[in-house]
Amino acid sequence: MAKRPQLTGRAAVLAIVVCAIAMSLAYPVRELVAQRRDIAQLEQQQARELAAIKEQEDRNRQLRDPGFIKRQGRERIFYCDPGHKCYVVMKDKPTQGKGTPVEKKTAGPPWYQTLWESVEAADSGNGAKVAETVR
Structure with missing residues (x-):
């Protein structure tokens, strides 16, 4: 088959x-x-x-x-x-957090005044004054 x-x-x-x-x-x-x-x-x-x-x-x-x-x-x-x-x-005084009054930050001179003082100090050749004003 x-x-x-x-x-x-x-x-x-x-x-x-x-x-x-x-x-x-x-x-x-x-x-x-x-x-x-x-x-x-x-x-x-x-x-x-x-x-x-x-x-x-x-x-x-x-x-x-x-x-x-x-x-x-x-x-x-x-x-x-x-x-x-x-x-x-x-409220009389604004509070922050746990009820302590908010202390106001003492404002320094404006930025442009600091910048101008550093330019004047650099022009006069007083390097110590420049380092002081940058801080």
Whole structure:
């Protein structure tokens, strides 16, 4: 009995046809996946934009409310209605940290005066004065 070959002509043609079908479907499937990913990104972007629109509408509704406007005027710029007495309480001395008063820094001469003095000292040849004024 003659041994039949493992790969017949029909099997080879069938394998080629299956590979051709797989190759022809690979690009459309890849495009389908990419389009679904784009759709998901666009849906997320749309949800963010809708949330921003809702937030702006809420802010617009607040700004149309006269009570909100008056409250903001009182809080931000200390607006006072006519006929009312308004007081702003301020601390006597500003404090920093744990309640210690802030020390005022002693201001030196302006920078341009220091610069001019160093130029004059350099012109007169007094090198010690130049080193002193740079500090």
